[in-house]
Amino acid sequence: MTEAVLSVRGLTRSFGDHRVLADLDLDVPAGRAAVLVGPNGAGKSTALRCITGVDEADAGTVTVLGEALDERSATIRAALAVVMDDLDFFPDLTVVEHLDLFARAHRTDDADDVVDDVLEEVGLTAQSGQLPTSLSSGQRRRLALASAFVRPRRLLVLDEPEQRLDQEGLEWLVTRLRAEKEAGLAILLASHSPRLVDAVADDVVRLAGVGGP
Amino acid sequence: MTTESRELWADIRHWRRSRRTLSVGEALQDLYIGVFAVLMLGSMLISVLVNLSDVGDRACVAAECAAARSLLPWLVVGTALAVLWSLARMVGPVAVSPGVAGWLLPAPVDRGELLRGRARGTVLLAAALVAPVAAGAATLAGFEVPVLALFTAGAAGLAAYGVGALVHAQTVGRRRHPALLLGPVSLVAVAAGLAAIAFSVEPALSAGSRARVPALAGVLLVWAGVVVALVRARILTARLRRRDVAPGGVLVPGLGGALATLDLALMFDVLVAHATARRGVVRPRRGGPRGLAALTWRDVIRLRRHPGRLVLLAGSLLVPYAVAAVGGRVVVVLVEVLVCFVLVVPFLVALRVLTRSSGMVRMFPTPLGPTRAAAVVVPGVLLLAHGLLSAPALGRTLDATVGDLALLGAASGLGGLAAGVRWVTGRPPDYGRPLVSTPAGGVPTNLYGSALRGFDIAVLTALPMLLAPTGGGAVVSGLLSVGVIAYLCGRR
CATH class of the missing domain: 1.20.5 (Single alpha-helices involved in coiled-coils or other helix-helix interfaces)
Structure with missing residues (x-):
């Protein structure tokens, strides 16, 4: 079997007496997608937060490209593209300026072309001069997702990426994630969308919520 | 029906x-x-x-000091009017709550009758807000009671008249209405006053007894204008569209909520979001360097997009010169730090977003500290230049070498930057922690401190220069500032 880009062992997280995650094991090799599913409060977002280093797990290990997770590591930051629900945009930069900034910050080759392609793909070309406050919530979600696609990446982590997307947007996301897999990327996402899970998931991890100490 | x-x-x-x-x-x-x-x-x-x-x-017996003192109330009132009119323009000035906008305005009722009370209230509120400021400044300047009363009435009337004119601008919906220039004109007048002090021109603005009759006539004229503005607003408010009055109604509760927790940085966020939402679309600018320099380059783009901020920063150089002209001596340093602190905040929008949004920090390939530091480079360069340009003002009042003066100026700019970074990166009051019991209920430990945030660092960094206004004091202050900035940029 191909070596896992992301490997999680024994991930455990509690809030006070309430245990949210218990001994989560997970491997995501290159070119495959793992999807966390489960009801609200099952621990999907908590798992993603611990896996990406936003939150600290009580126990367990996370390795990315064979390196223990340290979100300060330049290698990991360069490989790991994360889109959660906490992305807040610069209020005074336009849509295209955001993507241009992310692409240049990551030294993306042919940044202009990549940004133009992604803008067209997510359907925001007409909004390229708009400031984020004037976008609809669905358009802001598309911009957040687009931010992950203008930069180099080996592992894509998305928290409920289907949120606020219309049907057309969801189909675009399915197509895009399949293309990402074909390009050899490892994908980990949490989702409530049966369409997304059916179309993209190679491995489905069901979280039911642990509860109790 | x-x-x-x-x-x-x-x-x-x-x-x-x-x-x-x-x-x-x-x-x-x-x-x-x-x-x-x-x-x-x-x-x-x-x-x-x-x-x-x-x-x-x-x-204050010297002629220069007395002249500057007589100008003080005019400068204070001019600044207060500029702030008031800018805020009024931002809010509306006529604004309604989301409830009224959603339920009452679409109803088949006389819209003028719904809104004219608000217009009247806003105009009179402007007078009520400026009057105590004017009275306080006039008291400080040592105005006699009749002159103080006249000055206060005039300032309050001017504030009300300006807001009345802005109500008119709102009702006709013109983007180039002359009333929209009131704020900038007021600031230019303040700058002229500061320049007069800085260059030791001594205007006789302390109203003598002979000037009282024309002054009284002027005040009466202003208040007649207020009455006309109120009558005109009574007629014109029926023309206001929902889109004219609803956004301000959303802004006010946002500001009120932030103020209730004394979270001034959140108020700043609300104002920036409101201003950008009104602007909506701008001409995008692409290109620039790669790596973290791309983040710094965006601050350069912001400068080109908002030249007014740069003009204001440049104009503020008059302040240390004016203070030096009235014999401020070492106080010039503290004033320079405070001026830099207050005026740098609008340049720190990127740092603010990188502070409040961990999601945005994750979008960059570098750790937290260097990423945030990249957002401080352009404001830092601007304030260093500001500090260096203020050095000749120090030279007018302090006996120091050119090298020492340059160091003091640069350290003052850095001190202002450190205070600004402290203000922008401050944590909001945390109601999740143990609260302190007060007669007003439980309050978070950092609630009251948040009002003084930034000023603490301004004083801390200015202190070594106040105690020893030499190159050594400047170096200590500069090191303190750099330490504070480095700590705050790297703090999670």
Whole structure:
């Protein structure tokens, strides 16, 4: 079997007496997608937060490209593209300026072309001069997702990426994630969308919520 | 079937009264501590102002100082008017709550009758806000009571007239209405006053007894203008569209909520979001360097997009020169730090977003510290230049070598930057932590401190220069500033 880009062992997280995650094991090799599913409060977002280093797990290990997770590591930051629900945009930069900034910050080759392609793909070309406050919530979600696609990446982590997307947007996301897999990327996402899970998931991890100490 | 707006208001009043659990008298009884506190603090403030005025009478005897002192109320009122008119323009000035915008404005009632009370209230509120500021400044300047009353009435009238003119601009919906220039014109007048002090031109603005009659006529004229503005607003408010009055109504609760927790940085966020939402679309600028320099380059783009901020920063150089001209001596350093602190905040929008959004920090390939530091480079360069350009002002009042003056100027700019970074990166009051018990209920430990955030660092970084206004003091201050900036940029 191909070596896992992301490997999680024994991930455990509690809030006070309430245990949210218990001994989560997970491997995501290159070119495959793992999807966390489960009801609200099952621990999907908590798992993603611990896996990406936003939150600290009580126990367990996370390795990315064979390196223990340290979100300060330049290698990991360069490989790991994360889109959660906490992305807040610069209020005074336009849509295209955001993507241009992310692409240049990551030294993306042919940044202009990549940004133009992604803008067209997510359907925001007409909004390229708009400031984020004037976008609809669905358009802001598309911009957040687009931010992950203008930069180099080996592992894509998305928290409920289907949120606020219309049907057309969801189909675009399915197509895009399949293309990402074909390009050899490892994908980990949490989702409530049966369409997304059916179309993209190679491995489905069901979280039911642990509860109790 | 149509409904009279009076009937609607009566229904609303009835609905509110039927659900209230306290009368106004009972609410005041509950708030007696607050009422007493306001009365006590107000009387203390008046006492302090009168005492300071007496001190000024004794200490400020030189011609230059006396001339500057006579200009003080004009500068204070000019600044207050500029701030007030800018805020009024941002809010509306006529604004309605989301409830009124959603339920009452679409109703088939006389919109003018719904809105004219708000227009009138806003105009009179402007007068009520500026009057105490004007009276306080006039007291400090040592104005006699009749002159003080005249000055206060004039300033209040001017504030009300300006807001009335802005109501007119709002009703006609013109983007180039002359009333929209009131704020900038007021700032230019303040700059002219500062320049007069800085270059030791001594204008005689202390109203003598002969000037009182024309001054009284002027004040009466201004108030006649206020009456005309109110009458005109009464007629024109019916023309206001929902989109003219609804955004301000969303802004006010946002600002109120932030103010309730003394989270001033959140107020800044609300104002920036409101301003950008109104602007909506701008011409995008692409390209620039790669790596973290791309983040710094965006600050350069911001400068090109908002040249007004740069003009204001450049104009503020007059302040240290004016203070030096009236013999401010080493106080010039503190003033320079404070000026830099206050004016750098609008340049730190990127740092603010990188502070409040961990998601945005994750979008960059570098750790937190260097990423945030990249957002401080351009403001830092601007303030270093500001500090260096203020050095000749120090030279007018301090006996120091050119090298020392340059170091003091640069350290002052850095001190202002450190204070600005502290203000922008401050944590909001945390209601999740143990609260301190007060008569007003439980409050977070950092609630009151948040009002002083930034000023603490401004004083801390200025202190070494105040104690030793030499190159050594400047180096210590500079090191302190760099340490504070490095710590705050790297803090999670």
